[in-house]
Amino acid sequence: MTDNDFQQAQNELLEWLAIPSISTLPERAPDVRRAAEWLHAKLEGVGFHTQILETTGHPVVYAELLNAAGAPTVLLYGHYDVQPVDPIGEWTSDPFTPVVRDGEIIARGSTDDKGQVYAHVKALEIMLRDRAALPVNLKILIEGEEEIGSPNLEEFVKAQAERLACDVVVISDGSMFAPGVPTLTTGLRGLCYLEVHVQGASKDLHSGGYGGAVANPIQALAQIIQSLRDGNGQILVSGIYDRVRAVPKVELEGWRKLPFSENQFASSVGVDALPGEPNYSVLERLWARPTLEINGIWGGFAGEGKKTVLPAKAGAKISLRLVPDQSPEEIFELVSAHIMALELPGVRVEVVKLGTGPWALVDANSPAAKLALRALERAYPGKDVAFVRSGGSIPVVSVFSQILSAPVLLVDYGLPDDGAHGPDERFTLECFKKGIEVSGYLYEELASLKV
Ligand SMILES: [Zn+2]
Numbered sequence: 001m002t003d004n005d006f007q008q009a010q011n012e013l014l015e016w017l018a019i020p021s022i023s024t025l026p027e028r029a030p031d032v033r034r035a036a037e038w039l040h041a042k043l044e045g046v047g048f049h050t051q052i053l054e055t056t057g058h059p060v061v062y063a064e065l066l067n068a069a070g071a072p073t074v075l076l077y078g079h080y081d082v083q084p085v086d087p088i089g090e091w092t093s094d095p096f097t098p099v100v101r102d103g104e105i106i107a108r109g110s111t112d113d114k115g116q117v118y119a120h121v122k123a124l125e126i127m128l129r130d131r132a133a134l135p136v137n138l139k140i141l142i143e144g145e146e147e148i149g150s151p152n153l154e155e156f157v158k159a160q161a162e163r164l165a166c167d168v169v170v171i172s173d174g175s176m177f178a179p180g181v182p183t184l185t186t187g188l189r190g191l192c193y194l195e196v197h198v199q200g201a202s203k204d205l206h207s208g209g210y211g212g213a214v215a216n217p218i219q220a221l222a223q224i225i226q227s228l229r230d231g232n233g234q235i236l237v238s239g240i241y242d243r244v245r246a247v248p249k250v251e252l253e254g255w256r257k258l259p260f261s262e263n264q265f266a267s268s269v270g271v272d273a274l275p276g277e278p279n280y281s282v283l284e285r286l287w288a289r290p291t292l293e294i295n296g297i298w299g300g301f302a303g304e305g306k307k308t309v310l311p312a313k314a315g316a317k318i319s320l321r322l323v324p325d326q327s328p329e330e331i332f333e334l335v336s337a338h339i340m341a342l343e344l345p346g347v348r349v350e351v352v353k354l355g356t357g358p359w360a361l362v363d364a365n366s367p368a369a370k371l372a373l374r375a376l377e378r379a380y381p382g383k384d385v386a387f388v389r390s391g392g393s394i395p396v397v398s399v400f401s402q403i404l405s406a407p408v409l410l411v412d413y414g415l416p417d418d419g420a421h422g423p424d425e426r427f428t429l430e431c432f433k434k435g436i437e438v439s440g441y442l443y444e445e446l447a448s449l450k451v
Contacts, residue, residue, distance in 0.1 A: 001126055001440075006433055009122045010100060012042070013432070016080075016114055017098040017107040023058055023081035023148050032058045032144050035080045035114075039121075039142060046125045048140065053160075055152035058144030062163075065128075066137040072449040073137040075166035075406065077396065078117035078173060079146035082109035083421045090423035104426040112420035115427035116172040116413045117142055119435030127440060135447035139166055146173070149355075150396055157403050167451050168368045169400045170442065172435065174412040175420075177386040178259055179430075182376035182438075184369065185410035186251075187287060187389030188397060190322035190359035192331045196224060196339060197315045197350040198299075205310040215346025217314040218299040224339055224349070225316060228292055233276040233285070235292045235320075237338040240331065245324040247288045251364075254387050255283045287389035291321045292335075317354075321391060328356030360397040360408070368407045368449055375441035376411070379434060411442060 001009075021035035022028040036052055039061045043050040048063035058081060066073070085095040085108050093099050098107035105115060120140075127134055141164065143153055157164060176183040198217040205214060229235055247255075262282045266274050276285045285291070299314025301307040320335070322328055336351040362369060364387050376385045390410075397408050413435035419425045 001122075001433075001436060005122070005126060006436070009118065009432070009436065010105070010429070012122075013105065013110075013115060013118045014098040014100075014107070016042075016118065017105070017109050018096055020096045021081050021109070021144065022084050023145050024084060029058070032081055036061050036142075036144055039080055042121065043140065046121065047128050048138075053156075055145070055156055057148075057152045060144065060156060061140070061142045063140040064138065065134055066139075068134055068137045068447070071136050071447050072167040072451045073139060073165070074443065074446055075139045075141060075164060075169045075400070075404070076117075076120055077169055077171050077400065078120070078142045079113045079144065080109075080117065080142050081144040081147050082112070082114070083147050085423075087423060092424055095425070100429065103429050105429065105432065106424055106426050108425050110425050110427035111175075111414035111418035111431075112425065113146070113173045115432055116435060119413055119432055120170075120172065120439045122436045123439035123443065126436075127443065135444050138443070139164060146396075150399075153396055154399050154403070157399050161403055164404055166404060166406050167449055168446060169404065169406050169408040171394070171397070171408060171410050172413050172439075173394065174390060174392075174410060175414040175416045175418060176412055176431075177388050177416075179415055179428075180380075180383070181259065181386050182380040182383055183386045183388055183412055184362075184364065184372055184376065185390055185412055186362040186364050186369075186387050187324070188360045188394050188410075189287070189290075189389075189391055190326065190328050191355070191357040191393045192320045192322060192328045192335070193317070193354040193356070194319070194332060194335065195315060195317050195352045195354055196221065197313065197352065198224070198344075199313050199348045199350075200346060201310070201312050204312050207308040207310040210310050214310060215344070216310055217347050218311060220344045220347045220349070221297065221299060221314040221316055223344060224342060225294055225297075227338070227342060228318070228335070231275065232278055233291065235290065237292075237334050239334050240290065240326075243325045243327070243330075244290060247284065251387065252284070255281070255287075257384075258283070258386055258388070286391040288323055290323050290326060290331075293319055293321075295319055321393070322359055324359055324361055326359070328358060332356065357393045357395040358398040360394070360401065362408060362410060366407050368409055368446070371445040371449060372409045372411055372442060375438055375445045378441045378445075379438045409442075411438065413438065
């Protein structure tokens with residue numbers, strides 16, 4: 001890649017980033033479509049056969065180039081939609097007037113995920129220009145609904161399974177472990193999200209006239225919450241750990257060697273201790289252990305001053321991050337049964353499932369992962385590649401591995417402090433450049449995947 005290529009790549013990315021494709025805001029729907037059209041035009045120009053495919057929500061940009069006879073087929077997945085920009089006051093420049101400042105591209109979507117997608121697009125463009133053919137057959141699926149939970153993607157992939165058939169899926173939609181540390185992500189946690197509703201009296205009561213006689217739903221909710229977890233983060237729901245798979249020794253040893261300081265991690269979020277399950281490191285707790293977190297609670301009076309009320313209802317949102325081999329559906333049943341078995345006289349309790357998502361694991365020893373490793377080693381000579389997991393969840397990963405039966409490679413180009421979803425989201429020029437380089441090597445290496 002020449003300096004001129006990279007300058008051009010920046011200019012083009014800035015143009016794409018200027019389109020406010022916020023998928024969750026109905027008034028931005030025309031902009032979301034404009035961002036899809038922009039990418040469509042770009043991919044056509046590069047030489048792909050490109051289509052905008054409709055869903056019941058935002059469209060999918062689909063492109064392919066299938067000229068590499070006998071070579072494997074790679075499916076690149078990413079998304080062109082972005083998060084809202086609130087709190088807008090915390091941005092130092094306009095989120096949709098992208099700027100390059102101190103070696104960083106500052107704009108909403110810069111790292112999540114337009115910048116990372118564009119690193120791939122640029123690498124493919126340069127390959128096609130310099131050698132007139134790609135080393136692999138390529139299919140590109142860039143959706144516009146990732147930031148709202150990909151509500152139409154599973155249906156889409158099922159309906160288009162034949163068209164999307166591939167030997168490996170590549171995704172760059174996360175972050176490297178640390179600056180300059182080439183990273184392959186090998187695991188994501190699953191999710192089980194639920195809500196607890198506690199109903200006491202049929203309406204709010206006077207706490208003087210009824211307190212002491214009528215049950216308080218907030219008190220009952222507190223007992224429910226208290227029963228779910230102990231002070232060490234251990235989940236007290238029976239059976240919850242039954243299917244938790246131990247992390248292979250060699251993987252754990254790799255995690256111990258990562259450049260990670262628990263103290264630094266604590267101070268980066270402004271706390272002085274990191275309480276959690278004893279005998280597990282912070283990284284193990286983040287990547288390989290299930291967690292149960294209270295995401296929000298409500299009930300009673302929380303305004304200014306006093307109101308002597310005995311509230312009629314209270315509730316909480318609770319989510320669990322899950323690890324191999326936990327089943328989100330089974331975990332919901334266990335938590336729900338645990339709560340319903342508590343004896344809480346005078347209140348009615350209801351547990352509602354809000355959503356679940358599966359965990360995912362990438363086999364670091366698979367042929368595809370080994371080729372990705374080679375690509376990273378070529379881009380970062382002399383550096384050890386970090387094999388990490390992520391505490392978060394990308395539900396589409398299991399959609400691809402299940403429906404298309406193809407291994408998924410998570411090769412991330414962003415950095416943990418890029419501010420994805422937050423103010424002043426950024427993508428460093430260094431990451432962008434390396435991303436283009438790694439992408440090029442990756443497609444070259446994947447050409448030798450046996451099919
Ligand atoms: Zn993303």
